[in-house]
Structures are given as C-alpha cells and as structure tokens.
Amino acid sequence: MGFSVFKGGIHPADKKELSADKKITEIAQPQKVVIPLSQHIGAPCKPVVTINQEIKKGELIGEPTGFVSAPVHSSVSGKVILIIEVPNVMGRMVTSVVIENDFKDEWTLLKDNPDYMKLSPDEMKEKIKNAGIVGMGGATFPAIVKLSPPKEKPIDTVIINGAECEPYLTSDYRLMLERPSEIIEGLKIIMKVLGVSNGFIGVEDNKPLAIESLKKVVSDSDSIKICSLHTRYPQGAEKMLIKAITGREVPPRALPMDVKVVVHNAGTANAIYEAVRFGKPLIDRVVTVSGEGIREPKNLLVKIGTPVSHLIEECGGLKESAVKIISGGPMMGFAIALLDMPVTKGTSGITVLTENEIVHTEKFGPCIRCGRCIEACPMGLMPSMLSVYSERGFFEGAKEYNLFDCFECGCCTYVCPSKRPIVHLIRLAKTQVKP
Amino acid sequence: MNKEKTFIISVSPHIRSEESTPRIMWSVSVSLLPAIIMGAYYFGPHAIFVLSLCIVSSVVFEFLYQKTLKKDITINDGSAFLTGLLLGMNLPASVPFYIPIAGSFFAIIITKQLFGGLGYNIFNPALIGRAFLLVSFPKLMTVWTEPSASFIKFDALTTATPLGILKEEGYSKLIEIFGDKANLYTHLMLGNRAGCIGETSGLALLLGAAFLFYRKYITWHIPISFIGTSALIAWIFGGNSGLFSGDPLLHVLSGGMILGAFFMATDYVTSPSMKSGQILFGTGCGFLTMLIRLKGGYPEGVMFAILIMNCFSPLIDRGFKSKIFGAVKKK
Structure with missing residues (x-):
C-alpha cells in the first residue's frame, strides 16, 4: 500500500535518538501539584473544590462550563491548599488548584x-x-x-x-x-x-x-x-x-x-x-524530557500538575549549556521562563536546548524572495508575502494571501535564510484582521 | 538546581536550518571562481584589476551609503561583493579604471540602495550597472581584447566577439575565422574568444552552475527555460538558408547566455518566486535575447532581456500563486 505525500515539509535533525531507547518510567510524586482548570481548547472549568478540602486521586476538581470543554481531576490524594491564577505556557493567567500531596495515593473511583x-x-x-x-x-x-x-x-x-x-x-x-x-x-x-x-x-x-x-x-x-x-x-x-x-x-x-x-x-x-x-480520568501522561541541555533524557510517566523543575531533577538536572526550555517540541512548542510551570494534559515533552541547537537571532534580514518558504509550506501558502505584508502593517494584504490557512507549523521559518520570524509575523497579522 | 538562571524566551520554531543569506551569497561568489580563473588566463592581469576594482568599489559604496544614512552595515552578507563581482565579469577587460567605479556606483547606489536595499530592488544591480555603462560609454564598452593566454603580453590586439562577427559578417565568416564548427565550439567552451571577462568559458561557468545545483541554490526552471527557448528560436529562425537551419549551440555558448541564464536571471530578488512563474520568466528571457540578437541593433541581448523580464517579475508573481492545500480547482 503506497501512501501519497503532501507537498512541502522539511527534514530537521530529529534527535530522537537521545530518548528513543529510554523506557517509560514513573517518577516520584511531587510535594504539591498545580492543576490548571483550563488545559484544553474551549471554555475553562469552574472549581468544585474549596481550600482545605481533603481529596482523593482522580476526584473531580473542575467542572466543564460548556460543550467544548473537559473536566479536570486531581492527580494526587491530599489537601487543596490554594486556588490561584497561574500563567500557562502562552502567558495567559489560568485559575489553578494547588494540592498538597499526602502520598497516600488513594484512588477514588477506579x-x-x-x-x-x-x-x-x-x-x-x-x-x-x-x-x-x-x-x-x-x-x-x-x-x-x-x-x-x-x-x-x-x-x-x-x-x-x-x-x-x-x-x-x-x-x-x-x-x-x-x-x-x-x-x-x-x-x-x-x-x-x-x-x-x-x-x-x-x-x-x-x-x-x-x-x-x-x-x-x-x-x-x-x-x-x-x-x-x-x-x-x-x-x-x-x-x-x-x-x-x-x-x-x-x-x-x-x-x-x-x-x-x-x-x-x-x-x-x-x-x-x-x-x-x-474509569480512569486523565491525570497522568507520558512526557519526553530531552535535548542536549538535559543530563539524562528520559520518557517519564508524570502526574498532571507536576512542576517542570521536578521533571528536570528526575533527569539529572540541566547542563550548564542549557539556554532555552520548551514545553513541547522545538518546532511548535512554547519557550518557558519559569520552571515551576506545571505539566498539563497537552505537554508532550520538555525540550532543553543549548546554544548550539538554536539559532538565536535577534536581528533578521529582509526577504530576498528566494522562495524556500513557498517550497516548504505544506499548506501551499506564500509565507514570504505574508511576512512582508505583516511586517509593513498591511494586514489586509496578508489576508488575501490566505493568512488564516496557516497552522503555524514553522517550516517556513525553519528554512528562511534571512532568519525572518515568519510564523511570528503571521500570528501578529492574525490578531489584526478578522478571518 | 540553578534557580537564578534565566532562559531565552522566543516564539516557535526554536530550531533553524543552517542556510543563511550570507552563506548563499558567498557560495555563489565561490561558484564563479572557475570562470574568473579562465577570464584571468585569457585576458591577463588587467582582467583581475577590473574585477577587483568592481568588487572593492561596490563594497565601499554600500558601506558609505549605509554609514551616511545610519543604517545597519551589511557589507559582510556578501551581496555587494557578489554584485561587484558579477559587474566585473560583465565588462571587457580593456576598460579604464573609472568604468568599474561608475558602474558599481550605479549598481549599488541607484539600483539597489535607493530602491530599499537587498530584497527590494526591482532590477538586477550588476546588469543595470552594465546597461548604464553600455549606453554611456558605448565605445569603451565594446572594445574587445583578443584572448592571449599569456600573462605578460600587455599590448593585446583588439578583435570582435563571435556574436559581433555573426551580426556583421555572417555565419560562414565566423566558421572561417575559427577553422571549423568543432573548433568554434571548443573555443567557446574554453573561453578562448573575445568577450566580457567572465562570460567566455562555457565549461567553467557550467562547472560553477553544477555546484549551485548541488547546493540547491538554483533550480532548473529559469536557466533551462531560458536556454531552451533561445536554442529553439536560434535553430528555427537563426539560419541563413530558411527555417530550421540555425546553429543553436553557437547561440547558447556565445555572448553572455550561460553566465546570464545560470547566474544573473536566477537572482532571487529580481525573478519570480513561484516555479511556474520562473518558467515563464526564463522563456521570456530567451525570447527577448533572441529577438535582440537576430533582429535588434545590438549583437548581444542577454542583458536587456533579463532586465526587461525583471520588470515583469512582480506581475508574474501576482499571476502565479501557489495552490492552497485542499482547495478545489476551479473548472
């Protein structure tokens, strides 16, 4: 059975060898977990627990408020100590439940x-x-x-x-x-x-x-x-x-x-x-911790709400050369500043990059119209035009070049010889015009 | 754990390819080396002098412009160097010193920087530089030194280019001068003929082009449609004894066609971005070149053909847009 291939795309170094042979291991539970009540696309949950309430592992802590929503459960047994606003990887503040772990590991409804x-x-x-x-x-x-x-x-x-x-x-x-x-x-x-x-x-x-x-x-x-x-x-x-x-x-x-x-x-x-x-709710997931900046890359089974710093410690800590920490992979993941950010349902990996792995470019050049981004775009867009329009503030012009068909995979930006932040410029344009 | 350590925050993607604009520019310059060596071999030290002067003045003009206007200095990106080099390769070896300087000024300041710098120029800077020189100094720009292949002979004889001979005296005279057809082609391949410094050796230029293909810096679309169209027109209309009696190989190898098709028409900034548009662009270049060569007043037409097609690049880009994934074809 032959499979057709989409047009475009890229072949970055996949670096999977760093962690591919590492068996999934369950890590020690953290002292406390921070569980955001919005870990999904759609309406955030409303908390159904109160401070000082004793809860079991798997117990409901956030109730969905719409059809496109998903309930949130506690990943440990223990006591609710705080309900606070915590920034997520995109920098938005999300109401989160902080639970102190009693390490009894008592399940609720399994x-x-x-x-x-x-x-x-x-x-x-x-x-x-x-x-x-x-x-x-x-x-x-x-x-x-x-x-x-x-x-x-x-x-x-x-x-x-x-x-x-x-x-x-x-x-x-x-x-x-x-x-x-x-x-x-x-x-x-x-x-x-x-x-x-x-x-x-x-x-x-x-x-x-x-x-x-x-x-x-x-x-x-x-x-x-x-x-x-x-x-x-x-x-x-x-x-x-x-x-x-x-x-x-x-x-x-x-x-x-x-x-x-x-x-x-x-x-x-x-x-x-x-x-x-x-009947097990989604309270844990496998997270790859990898990159040249981590001492021992691993695949970990992690409780939702575990801070990233806890994962990094489990992997032997950061190397001196670590300069960038990404929630997710290097193509579509989000760089994070705070290591106490919790693992959520969508955290597929924590990638720690070194100076050698990233091309950190504060300055970028003009578009030289080489067409590499057009060749690389799997959606058949013209990222060069989108980036130039957006850079100049002509957002309506970007719209005519099918701005909203871009799903921000990053291929264009990866291949751009002028190191232009094309995806960023596209995201900017998307916020400036209506679809 | 080092709590004080700060981390870089930036938007995705977080990894980039190795390719960069300077790397492309410098690689293209390197790929021209074989042709430069052949040019220097046949036209002597003055050829090196002309090339060096073009490069130095191009880089200096770019520096002065950017310094004066307090812009970022980008002379290290190799773009001005390459423009100077290409301009020099498009000049006869015999030109006096002020020709390279004037040409570089026009190429860098007028054609490139005044239009907004790298990426925003409509026309190929090196070719506009040459066009400016050709119309301003027509005599000096058409004095062709006989290739001597001796580095010490200074009082070189002047002669006509193969295309000049073809235009003025006809095909049979050309064959007579070079002996026979095979000998003519050999001279054209090696570069042992009158012409601009960098355009004469087809073989050396193809070697450089092969390198660019290998590095995927150029694709076949522009050069092949350019050369293919020219060869076809030369074959059909280029002969003395009716249709289909022309010599396509002569037309492809002489003048600046190889240099133009592989190194000048393929300039990213001034050619269409879409592959389909590039084929139209190359075909147009080929058509216009042969129109000028066969019917025009100049013996050579590559330069004007590319410049005219440069004007059409933005228009071609409007007409040839990419097909969106999942879009249904309009019937």
Whole structure:
C-alpha cells in the first residue's frame, strides 16, 4: 500500500535518538501539584473544590462550563491548599488548584470492567467525557467533541496519529512500543463509538520498531491497518496525515470530519482505553524530557500538575549549556521562563536546548524572495508575502494571501535564510484582521 | 538546581536550518571562481584589476551609503561583493579604471540602495550597472581584447566577439575565422574568444552552475527555460538558408547566455518566486535575447532581456500563486 505525500515539509535533525531507547518510567510524586482548570481548547472549568478540602486521586476538581470543554481531576490524594491564577505556557493567567500531596495515593473511583467492549457507544462516550480526555498531541481539543460529530457529517474512517513528527519527542513512540494493545483497544473503542469499520494508525517510517510492535497486536484484525508514512515534518499535522492515509484533502478552514475522518493522537487512544475500561480520568501522561541541555533524557510517566523543575531533577538536572526550555517540541512548542510551570494534559515533552541547537537571532534580514518558504509550506501558502505584508502593517494584504490557512507549523521559518520570524509575523497579522 | 538562571524566551520554531543569506551569497561568489580563473588566463592581469576594482568599489559604496544614512552595515552578507563581482565579469577587460567605479556606483547606489536595499530592488544591480555603462560609454564598452593566454603580453590586439562577427559578417565568416564548427565550439567552451571577462568559458561557468545545483541554490526552471527557448528560436529562425537551419549551440555558448541564464536571471530578488512563474520568466528571457540578437541593433541581448523580464517579475508573481492545500480547482 503506497501512501501519497503532501507537498512541502522539511527534514530537521530529529534527535530522537537521545530518548528513543529510554523506557517509560514513573517518577516520584511531587510535594504539591498545580492543576490548571483550563488545559484544553474551549471554555475553562469552574472549581468544585474549596481550600482545605481533603481529596482523593482522580476526584473531580473542575467542572466543564460548556460543550467544548473537559473536566479536570486531581492527580494526587491530599489537601487543596490554594486556588490561584497561574500563567500557562502562552502567558495567559489560568485559575489553578494547588494540592498538597499526602502520598497516600488513594484512588477514588477506579474499577476494572474487562467487558468494556460490550458497553454501548453512549456509555463509552459518557466515560470518555467524564475522564476529561483531550487531544494529547498538544492541541488539547476535547476528545468528546470529536467523538460527537453532528448527524449531517457521517464518519467512515478513524486515524490514530502516531507520526510524532516533532523533533526530539518520543513519548508516543514509547507508548506504541510498550502499550501497543492499549492503543489498539483505544482505537477499537473510538471506532465503536463512531460506528466506523476503517481504522488506521499512521506512524512515520523512522520508527520501524513501533510499526512492528503495533502490527504484532493487530494481525488478527482486518479492519485496522498500520500505515508506515514518509518521515517528513509536519507529517503528523492532521491534514497531512489524512492526505497520506486516505488521499483525501481537507478543504481550507474545514475540519477532518468534513472528509469523514476523525483523528486522535496515540496517547489519547491510550487514555480513552483507560477511561472506558477502568474509569480512569486523565491525570497522568507520558512526557519526553530531552535535548542536549538535559543530563539524562528520559520518557517519564508524570502526574498532571507536576512542576517542570521536578521533571528536570528526575533527569539529572540541566547542563550548564542549557539556554532555552520548551514545553513541547522545538518546532511548535512554547519557550518557558519559569520552571515551576506545571505539566498539563497537552505537554508532550520538555525540550532543553543549548546554544548550539538554536539559532538565536535577534536581528533578521529582509526577504530576498528566494522562495524556500513557498517550497516548504505544506499548506501551499506564500509565507514570504505574508511576512512582508505583516511586517509593513498591511494586514489586509496578508489576508488575501490566505493568512488564516496557516497552522503555524514553522517550516517556513525553519528554512528562511534571512532568519525572518515568519510564523511570528503571521500570528501578529492574525490578531489584526478578522478571518 | 540553578534557580537564578534565566532562559531565552522566543516564539516557535526554536530550531533553524543552517542556510543563511550570507552563506548563499558567498557560495555563489565561490561558484564563479572557475570562470574568473579562465577570464584571468585569457585576458591577463588587467582582467583581475577590473574585477577587483568592481568588487572593492561596490563594497565601499554600500558601506558609505549605509554609514551616511545610519543604517545597519551589511557589507559582510556578501551581496555587494557578489554584485561587484558579477559587474566585473560583465565588462571587457580593456576598460579604464573609472568604468568599474561608475558602474558599481550605479549598481549599488541607484539600483539597489535607493530602491530599499537587498530584497527590494526591482532590477538586477550588476546588469543595470552594465546597461548604464553600455549606453554611456558605448565605445569603451565594446572594445574587445583578443584572448592571449599569456600573462605578460600587455599590448593585446583588439578583435570582435563571435556574436559581433555573426551580426556583421555572417555565419560562414565566423566558421572561417575559427577553422571549423568543432573548433568554434571548443573555443567557446574554453573561453578562448573575445568577450566580457567572465562570460567566455562555457565549461567553467557550467562547472560553477553544477555546484549551485548541488547546493540547491538554483533550480532548473529559469536557466533551462531560458536556454531552451533561445536554442529553439536560434535553430528555427537563426539560419541563413530558411527555417530550421540555425546553429543553436553557437547561440547558447556565445555572448553572455550561460553566465546570464545560470547566474544573473536566477537572482532571487529580481525573478519570480513561484516555479511556474520562473518558467515563464526564463522563456521570456530567451525570447527577448533572441529577438535582440537576430533582429535588434545590438549583437548581444542577454542583458536587456533579463532586465526587461525583471520588470515583469512582480506581475508574474501576482499571476502565479501557489495552490492552497485542499482547495478545489476551479473548472
């Protein structure tokens, strides 16, 4: 089965070798956790706990306030000590619950149901909804919304995104190696919920062991296919992944459901399985801590709300040469200033870069119209024009060059020989005009 | 853990490719080295003098302009160096000292900086510099030294370029001068013929172009459509005995076509950004070059062809936009 490839894209050094062979290890629980009540795209939750309240692990602490929202649960057992505003990676203030850990590790509602596949789609959905599952690849879109497509949008294909095209990150890779059957079960649950008989798991072909590991588990099932995809950033972008696997192109500004496809991340599939079988809410996740600036790169199973500094200590600390800490990967992640920032549901990795790995450019040159960004843009945009229009303040002009089709993958900025902050200029323009 | 340590905050992406504008500019300069060596070999020390003067004055003019206007000094990016080098390669070896200086002034100050500097110039600076010199000093700019291949002979003889001979005396005379066809092509490949310093050796220029292809600094779109169109027109209309009797190889290898197609027309700033637009651009260059060579008053047309097409680049860019992912083709 040959897979078509999207136009454009780049081949940055993926540096996955730093952490690819490191087994997922659970780290010691922190003294306290800081759990933001908005870890997803959509309406923030409202707190349902009060200060000094004793709570168990897995207990609800934030209640969703809209359809596009996801509940938040405590990741440890202990006592609520504060409800405060804490900045998230994008610098916005988010109401957060601070819980002091009593290290008793008391669960609230965990119960194994081995017959989970016999549950009705609606029962499954209820469990997924209550577990507060969001897209764990980083976009943090509430999973339940994707699982509830409107009636006029029939779905015929489910794709699990195991591409993990972001350099450095290996959290999905390790999950696919260590928990392949859980991911497959998660996929089967999603397929049942949506009433779909075509399931795919797309993995970039630089991860042959993950492909092999998944294939071993599905050999008896015909309706699920493991697809080996070309390794090229951003292969894991939803639209590129759908194109590679189904040949369908999601039209501009449309959603995957418009081409009858639903995509979930590999980590999300695992979380969905845990939620439907055990009733386990999303309170932990695998986080890759990597980069040349960290002493021992690792893949860690981390409680939501654990401060980044705790992860870094678990990995032997920072090297002297560390200059930049990123929540996520180097292409689309956010640089963070404060190490007490908590791990959230969307934190796929912590990447610590050194001076050698980044080209830190305060000054950038003029656009020399070389066209490299146009060649690299997977969306077929002309980033050069967008950046020049935005730089000069002609935001309406940028709009005519399809400003709002950019999903900020960063390919243009990566290849630009003048080191222009193209993505930044595009983001700026997006804030200045209406779509 | 070092709590006091501060970290860099900036927007994504956090990693960048190795490629940079200075690296591209300097690499193009390096790729011209074989042609420079051949030029120096055939036209002697004065060729080196002309090239050096062009480079130095281009860089100095850029520096003075930026210093005077209190702008960032960007002479290290290699762009002014390359403009000077290309201007020098487009001059006859025999020109007096003020020609390179005047040409550099026009190229750097008028064509590049007054339009906003690197990235904003409409025309190829080196070619405008040369066009300015050609119309201002027509005599000096068309005195061609006979290639001597001896570094010590100073009283070089003057002669006509192959295209000049073709224009004035015809194809048979040209063959007569060079002996036979094969000999003519050999001279054109090696550079043993009259012409501008850097344009004469097809082989040396192709070697440099191969390097640029290898580094992916240029693509086939402009040079191949340029040369292909020229060859086709030369073959169809370039002959004395009716249609399809022309000598395409002669036209491709003579004058400044190889230098122009691979090193001048491919200038990022003044050519279209889209590959489809670049093919139109190259085709236009080829068409205009042959129109001038076959029907115009000048024996050579590469320079004016590229400059005319430079004007159309923004227009071509408007017409050839990229296809958006997922967009349905309009039928």
